[in-house]
Amino acid sequence: MDIAILAHEQFPGRAKTAVGILRYGDHDVVAVLDRDTAGDRVHDHLPDVQDAPIVESMADVPDCDVLVVGIAPIGGGFEDSWRPDVRTALERGCDVWAGLHYMLADDAEFAALADEHGCELRDVRRPPDDLTVAEGTAGDVDAQVVLTVGTDCSTGKMTTSYELRDAARERGLDAAVVPTGQTGIMISGWGISIDRTIADFAAGAVERLVHEAADHDVLFVEGQGSLGHPAYSGVTLAILHGSQPDSLVMTHVAGRETHHSYEDYPLPPVREYADLYEQVAEPVRETSVDAGMLNTQGMDESAAREAIEEYAGDLGVPATDPVRFDVEETLDAVL
Amino acid sequence: MDIAILAHEQFPGRAKTAVGILRYGDHDVVAVLDRDTAGDRVHDHLPDVQDAPIVESMADVPDCDVLVVGIAPIGGGFEDSWRPDVRTALERGCDVWAGLHYMLADDAEFAALADEHGCELRDVRRPPDDLTVAEGTAGDVDAQVVLTVGTDCSTGKMTTSYELRDAARERGLDAAVVPTGQTGIMISGWGISIDRTIADFAAGAVERLVHEAADHDVLFVEGQGSLGHPAYSGVTLAILHGSQPDSLVMTHVAGRETHHSYEDYPLPPVREYADLYEQVAEPVRETSVDAGMLNTQGMDESAAREAIEEYAGDLGVPATDPVRFDVEETLDAVL
Structure with a gap:
């Protein structure tokens, strides 16, 4: 087309x-x-x-x-x-x-x-009209479920999902992205724009997507927003609890210190932010941040590598910039 | 009227x-x-x-x-x-x-x-059609904003909000409830059913309600769901971040150990749960659980008083059953 x-x-x-x-x-x-x-x-x-x-x-x-x-x-x-x-x-x-x-x-x-x-x-933002509340069953699927989360909106959650998908496919795995936003829906040809669902059904919509894709080996669920965002955190949490991930990937933009368009709201330190995701996930399903992804756009290569090393150190897990460098070590960490 | x-x-x-x-x-x-x-x-x-x-x-x-x-x-x-x-x-x-x-x-x-x-x-279940994303401004209002949160759905968040409002009025304060569900909307004659809004606008809807009521001395925002609920946590968090409360009141049903209708999901210990609310609130606005409310329906009076004492001890803040006993000490704690 x-x-x-x-x-x-x-x-x-x-x-x-x-x-x-x-x-x-x-x-x-x-x-x-x-x-x-x-x-x-x-x-x-x-x-x-x-x-x-x-x-x-x-x-x-x-x-x-x-x-x-x-x-x-x-x-x-x-x-x-x-x-x-x-x-x-x-x-x-x-x-x-x-x-x-x-x-x-x-x-x-x-x-x-x-x-x-x-x-x-x-x-593509118009969601199906037969959504329901979540039943808390996404964790029952056999597929490995990896959710991309972030320190803010527009940190590379969708990009990370597709880069990890492509690397997993290179290894011969049957990998798919679970698209939760309009771009992913346009790229993959299916999915639900979670931020546009009725709030009560947001977790249920993600749960339904995970079940629909459950026959793949590994699912990279595209996260949205961030857990400490003044406007979008509800959508973020609905996806975290609705998808019941086995593993989280933490995305961040190098040098970003406040929420984009919400400059009065500083980002928490990345390890604190990762802890928050893990703590909030726990009542529904225990999971952990197992890899980090840093958007280093605009930095020269040595600065980018240095920033990634620092980010990995802060998080205590392998990290990369999935657009500039390879994702093999981070993929190992989430599989 | x-x-x-x-x-x-x-x-x-x-x-x-x-x-x-x-x-x-x-x-x-x-x-x-x-x-x-x-x-x-x-x-x-x-x-x-x-x-x-x-x-x-x-x-x-x-x-x-x-x-x-x-x-x-x-x-x-x-x-x-x-x-x-x-x-x-x-x-x-x-x-x-x-x-x-x-x-x-x-x-x-x-x-x-x-x-x-x-x-x-x-x-009243139909939300207004001109909702927008939150701007992160609810914390700017002069009114004291008190949000009722809980360990689960149906723990008494609405009842608590109205009982605290009535006690505040008894003291001569200009107090109002900010209704976020259909019953509260019909009681107070205004409000928005947050769980029926588009997920992206849920925090914005609450923010709008807080601004609409900002000329009162104190607002008791009716919370919904709970932060660790497999289906409704997104709505809970949208209300927490959208209303930017000065103070939280933690509601719980005596003896309840699992989420209602989601029996596979145990409730975290109440103090852990309170910590989780405080930690997740912090990136948007620092707040604390300053009072507890325990639904002791069906217990005899001495058992109820004992359960409340234990609950207050666990939380480390004053507690009561707002329907059976007075709320003066808890009201002091949130004003």
């Missing part, structure tokens, strides 16, 4: 979904839409992912099947400056996928255009 | 909401509708709550502003035998409030009658 990815003014640094699809997805990306970097190519910014031209608007995109909205502002709203591109895509007969809180299918103009041109509006 | 409460065939034993409104509500109850006990008065059954006549149907109710559906069958459906009373209320211009899974506003007949007579149909 040929797809275009909308990432205006945020590519690549703040376009997590766009970059995730370029790195781990199975689709052919024919263009990235970003009016700030139009004229460049993806490889000018990210040499190690699928390449594609970066263009100004949908008018410059070659034939494709789907336009994916590959960015999301805080709060998950739809920016009106994206409207002309979505409109053009629908008029050209492209499906449009988005992972926003704002539902494209509920937008009267988009719904009418999609209907007129026979396209699908796919809001 | 003058209200009537529908409680057919279930008053008082199985009419939790009706009894809660009579006991703690600020509204004047002009009648209770119960065809089984019609002709009696509320005081014939419950001497220690607001009195009112019990009547056969809405036709016997004096002028009022609201009819509250004060009972809920297993499953939360609407019983067709209640339909004539709801119809009559709307025809008389009364609003109707309910906390059922069945949404009155989605009932074609009721919606048409409400429209015709200018009344409101208020389904």
Whole structure:
């Protein structure tokens, strides 16, 4: 399938979904839409992912099947400056996928255009309508369940899950990611956007995903948010208790000291944070932080290696940057 | 505001909401509708709550502003035998409030009658549709914020909140409960059913409630679930971080050793559980468990007092049973 990815003014640094699809997805990306970097190519910014031209608007995109909205502002709203591109895509007969809180299918103009041109509006955040409360049974599955947790939002939980999946597959294991957010759902083609479920059913939704994937050897459950986050901690805990993991991987961004967009809230020291995850997990299922992942983007290699060594020392477990360096030792630690 | 409460065939034993409104509500109850006990008065059954006549149907109710559906069958459906009373209320211009899974506003007949007579149909389980993520600002309010937490579901968090409110009012304080569940919402006439919100907005919903009530001297926030619950912990933590309490009150049911309906999951020792609440709260706002509340229903008085003493000793803070004994020492501890 040929797809275009909308990432205006945020590519690549703040376009997590766009970059995730370029790195781990199975689709052919024919263009990235970003009016700030139009004229460049993806490889000018990210040499190690699928390449594609970066263009100004949908008018410059070659034939494709789907336009994916590959960015999301805080709060998950739809920016009106994206409207002309979505409109053009629908008029050209492209499906449009988005992972926003704002539902494209509920937008009267988009719904009418999609209907007129026979396209699908796919809001991947919309959860199934038959969710229920958790029964506390995820721990019963035979698969090894590894959950990525973190010190904050956007610390690399999804990336870590896919990198560990790929390394486990290299070893011949039947490994899968359990996607709990919109990007993972777009990459893997299944999953539930846990933050969008009814709060009472959030743990139950994760439990259901673990059961659905239970016939794999190892599951890398994509965590969300962080346990000490002023806004998202409830979702984090629902995933921790709903998935009943055998092992936790602690993700962190080198140098980050406060919660992103919540600068009044400092991050606890990483080992303290790891202890907190283990302590809160325990009433439901005992588990431990067995590996660490550090996002060292922007550091030179020796600084990155030094930062990782310090992070591993603080946590007392093996650590790596799963994008820059290999994950073998950390994979050993969680299997 | 003058209200009537529908409680057919279930008053008082199985009419939790009706009894809660009579006991703690600020509204004047002009009648209770119960065809089984019609002709009696509320005081014939419950001497220690607001009195009112019990009547056969809405036709016997004096002028009022609201009819509250004060009972809920297993499953939360609407019983067709209640339909004539709801119809009559709307025809008389009364609003109707309910906390059922069945949404009155989605009932074609009721919606048409409400429209015709200018009344409101208020389904209190349905959260507002303009919720947002928390900003981490609840701690900025001047009011003293006290959150009831617990070792499990159904440990007395709502009852504790109202008993402490009443005792604070006795002292001349301007105290209010911040209701987070349907019964509390019907008692107080405002609030949000947090467990029904979108998971990402749960903390934001609580934060909004705290801001709405910020001009009181002291707020007793009704907690939900428990931090180590296999299904509901996410809601619990969203309330803990969203409300940013100054003080916590730990509720527990004497003798309960496992989570209700989740018997494979034992409750942690109460002091360990209290530590866990404090530790998880800390990254967002430092707080402490300053009082304990023990539900001793079914124990004789000396056994109850002994159990409370043991509970207070375990927790290391003052404790009481807020329904049987006075709450003065525990109120001192949280103010």
